[in-house]
Amino acid sequence: MPPPRGRREPPRYAVELPGAQLLHFALAPPGAAAAAAAAPGCFPPPPARCYSLCVPPARGGGVRAARLLRRLQQRLGEGGWAGCRVLPLLCYGPRRRPRRGFLLQDPRGAPGTGRRLAELLRAQAAPRPPLAVYEADARGALRQRLWALAAGGGRRLLRRARVVAAAAPPLHPAAAALRGGALPPSAPAARARLRQCASVIPEASAVLEILEKCPRHPEKGEFPVIVVEGLDATGKTTVTESVKDALNAVLLRSPPACISQWRTTFDNEPTLIRRTFYAAGNYILASEIAKASSQSPVIVDRYWHSTAAYAIATEINGKVEDLPPAHHEVYQWPKDLLKPDLVLLLTLSPEERIRRLQGRGLEKTKEEAELEANSLFRQKVEESYRRMVNPACQEVDASPSKEEVLKTVLKVIKKHCAL
């Protein structure tokens, strides 16, 4: 039965354990049968103690929330929290926008841990997220107490509820918030978020200025536009440069050269802000594609499919099975972005990809390092690419020699595009 009008169902939570296993728990509604209470396995028994924090997106978007959460996580990673474990947490519910946060497990149940967490929170500018503290009662049932922390040192109890295990929802709870959240769906959304960032990241104003100068609805010229996608080191640079020579095409890259000097700045920001940069880059690139495709074929090294696939794989913690199902709206091309004629997806075995990465010996971005370390993440990126539609990716096996791969790529292009 849905909760009475005006009253929201108590929140649910998904905590990510090592090995990408998701554990769901919920707060029992007041008066619910005690038999339903069974704490999930992410709460070790006393003396261990757990705390959690979820950062609500403030009015006007998630820029502040994303930066606050990252600041807190950095402080927890700085040491001095001996033996404590921080696990990613998502708070969700049917009428709630998912909130990101973390669950902190203190195996020793040291009394100072909660105090230090509270101090850390009080040091943040208002509005501060409340702190949840988990404790077993005399009968062994687990309870959550939610505290609002005042800057001066006081605290106020907001809620006290029993913690019960919950079943996994049919769709990963973060999937609902991908559109309009981690995946800016449109140029107006990217512009709005860049505006929100401008006061804290001066480079956002510079990107916005360039984006504002681009035509709102750039149209493709008569020549074909071919995009090459794939994980890093699958051969996109090699293929796009050879195709450029073979077809006398213009080669463009995403993010485009006019904003790439600010890439490192945005790569060091929380994912929500980083994705805004790449999304804005795609819209800027679209106007370059429009212009170039009126003169000659255009070959593009990464475009929207990259932004979407990496964002989906980052936001959906868990395994490949936790990705939104095929045909979900997150795999659809944005309505307001210039569409290419053909998208090729270069694929390689993980072993050969690592060999090529090592052979190249370049400095890795954080995400590339994660790709290498985290095969689950790589699988989620590649599977997201495969689920993209309208246009879908045409997969090309990139394991043969450079010459063979180029031959195959040119064959696919000739089959799909009028040259």
Ligand SMILES: Nc1ncnc2c1ncn2[C@@H]1O[C@H](COP(=O)(O)OP(=O)(O)OP(=O)(O)O)[C@@H](O)[C@H]1O
């Ligand atoms: N078919 C191939 N056989 C063997 N080596 C290859 C082949 N294609 C590319 N390489 C080599 O693999 C490495 C990675 O290729 P490349 O730089 O083209 O990949 P990329 O997809 O553009 O990577 P990134 O996305 O990280 O820029 C390079 O050293 C390149 O010379």
Ligand SMILES: Nc1ccn([C@H]2C[C@H](O)[C@@H](COP(=O)(O)O)O2)c(=O)n1
């Ligand atoms: N259109 C784009 C282009 C790139 N990205 C992101 C995805 C990865 O984090 C990284 C890979 O780029 P590369 O190292 O191959 O230049 O950049 C994106 O999200 N959207």
